[in-house]
Amino acid sequence: MERLVWLNGAFVPEAEAALPIRDLGLIYGEAVFDTARTFGGRLFMGAEHVDRLYRSLEAVRLPEPMPKAELLALTEELIARNARALRPGEDWWVTQRITAGLRPLDGEALEREGPTVLIECTPLPLRARARFFREGIPAALARRPRTPPEAVPPHAKTTNYLNMMLAQRELDETRPGAWAILPDMTGNLAEGAGCNVFFVRDGTVMTPADTVALPGVTRAVVIDLCRELKVPLRIGAVMPDEARAADEGFLTSTSLCLCPLRSFDDTAFPVPGPVTARLMAAFSKRVGFDFVAQYLAFDTGGAAHSGL
Template structure:
């Protein structure tokens, strides 16, 4: 069996058999939320935390999933177990739960919407595309397009409408192939990368934008806990570009990247190398929490190809 499975509304099906309606509100209006965990060595990491955040997003979007926290966890664990035989050597999965508000209804017709649509799937983490980031660091470039203001849509609700970030990444990719988009907030301070949180290290202190303007990432929280445990000062604060350029180190965090060094920002190279000493301590600590040398996993797939975000 070489085809992966997906979970759709209570059933685990082969991916080629899994489908949703063209009238699904997630497709029609983007009325949907999601959350993505990952595996390390085939074992799910921080799944409960991802499901808790999914439940928060569902409440924000006013979507009744018709499933409990325990049911989401059980369905996800069963799907990953079904897909483990298809996991290639040295690789791991992104595991995404998506929930939409169900089917669109039409005036004068019987109601079609019988409840939410729940889809869970597994896809390989883009280790090949992202491996160069762990060798050379990430080239970050600030996009002209700002992050959606929290007064419009909370950055802490993970909605399936990623167009804001996708357009920012397309803008940067067109001008700087292989670079990663970093978006400002509506006040001009640095917010978050496309799909990841941003940190700088200045004079031994780690700084990161506050969750008023950025997603409270699960990996971001791992780093926060590590800084506390390692005695590294951490501050959530507005992060102007000038402050970031005065830093000696920078890194991104995300579910797949964990913690990954940023080599430069808008062409300005950070002075402490790739990775800098504080970033290295955090990366080492993250590997211990994950129970796996994730950097070595990435570097095992290193090639001379142009890096890519996978977005």
């Protein structure tokens, strides 16, 4: 069955969906997005992702296209309509994208008023990332810093990922296969290229504050689990040397959930470390789904792909 998307008021086949060349999201990058995932075909924390999407709209001064509840209902309907397109054992990335709409031309009426709204379902990269749950993810400090909060607020999830992509490409030149962890402007750790980062030292979980990093929805779940399990937690500045001296580490993201780090720079970690393993198990219990087993079911021993 062909996948459908929802675009500006209609469900259409993905292959037929098209944006005008004068869309401001394409021309100037005036767009925000958010991505949730499904577990066993069921949307996880959809309302929380929509809330964050609307905070992104507010941060970049774009208007709300519709009430949150309506966007969430359309998202759930799209998942239901695409159910037969989901292959056995797989799940979706579920993304909402909102742009500033069409660029006005002098003396011409717009063909459509208001923002562009797209909702899409994309198969999770289970095959491409399966090995990470067996071998762990290698990570390293990027040279290029995260865009400072004074320039672009980190809580705005915009479609402009050039900062992170450049950091990853530069790192690829010296450490092929390693995931980039970007520093902030002071040299402390900020976040990964599309993920949040955690380290564990002497039983204490450390993660950068969301003043320098996107406040990930999965990150928030892990922080809640640390408190529930009474795992010592420190949210704040994490220096690169602290990360290199850590006992274990892991990344969080919508698709990965929690995935252990194999290394940071030249420091090797157990895969997974004991605290990481405990949090992974607690996360699976929280969502009612064994996400690690899902990934490992697609482990073919091939090359793994980075976060971007």
